[in-house]
Amino acid sequence: xxxxxxxxxxxxxIFGKFATGVCAxxxxxxxxxxxxxxxxxxxxxxxxxxxxxxCIDNSSDVYEEIIDKDKYIFNFLSEDQLGIAKLLSxxxxxxxxxxxxxxxxFGLILKNSLGWIACSRKEIIPxxxxxxxxxxxxxxxxxxxxxKPLLFWSGEFKNKIS
Ligand SMILES: Cc1cc2nc3c(=O)[nH]c(=O)nc-3n(C[C@H](O)[C@H](O)[C@H](O)COP(=O)(O)O)c2cc1C
Numbered sequence: 490x491x492x493x494x495x496x497x498x499x500x501x502x503i504f505g506k507f508a509t510g511v512c513a514x515x516x517x518x519x520x521x522x523x524x525x526x527x528x529x530x531x532x533x534x535x536x537x538x539x540x541x542x543x544c545i546d547n548s549s550d551v552y553e554e555i556i557d558k559d560k561y562i563f564n565f566l567s568e569d570q571l572g573i574a575k576l577l578s579x580x581x582x583x584x585x586x587x588x589x590x591x592x593x594x595f596g597l598i599l600k601n602s603l604g605w606i607a608c609s610r611k612e613i614i615p616x617x618x619x620x621x622x623x624x625x626x627x628x629x630x631x632x633x634x635x636x637k638p639l640l641f642w643s644g645e646f647k648n649k650i651s
Contacts, residue, residue, distance in 0.1 A: 502644075509641050510639065511574050511646070512527075513527055513566060513574065513577050513602075516562070518554050523597050524584060524585060525573075525583055525597075526577055527573075528544075531565075540611065540626065543621075544619040545622060550581050552620075556613060558610065559610050560610070561596065561608055561624070562605050565605070567636040567637060568638065569636065585599075588600075601633075603631070605632070606628075606629040607628040608624030608625060609624060610622065
């Protein structure tokens with residue numbers, strides 16, 4: 490088994506000290522099947538024009554599908570969605586079940602999330618072992634004002650930092 494370079498381990502640890510929310514990117518795969526991946530690299534980039542970004546690992550099994558995709562949705566996950574966050578972060582497990590999403594005119598919307606942003610690809614910038622995907626915001630909706638977010642900190646999912 491290949492062991493991780495200690496410097497990478499330390500870098501992962503310090504990157505992990507930045508607490509984030511968690512989102513699921515959802516999209517239609519090549520076979521038109523509903524697909525998703527758990528990410529925490531979402532960032533808002535610009536209000537005018539409205540732009541977002543996230544980063545995809547160049548070695549991800551969904552890399553090719555994502556790079557070919559013109560449209561995708563950020564679903565901001567609530568604390569109730571730990572199950573789907575874990576599911577969509579498993580290696581080679583990126584299929585979505587019909588009961589988990591709504592087939593919306595802007596794409597696949599996950600039920601029970603805090604809200605969603607529909608984006609179309611603007612630019613992809615290769616950068617180290619990831620690629621930065623910049624997207625135009627096409628539409629968005631807040632689904633719940635009261636639910637709490639799912640968090641990720643120090644390599645673990647949390648519903649609060651304690
Ligand atoms: C909280 C969390 C955040 C993640 N963020 C990203 C991300 O921003 N970009 C990414 O490519 N993978 C990210 N991942 C990894 C993917 O969810 C998933 O583990 C990986 O895609 C599995 O390998 P595969 O794509 O080859 O199937 C994250 C995983 C977790 C648990």
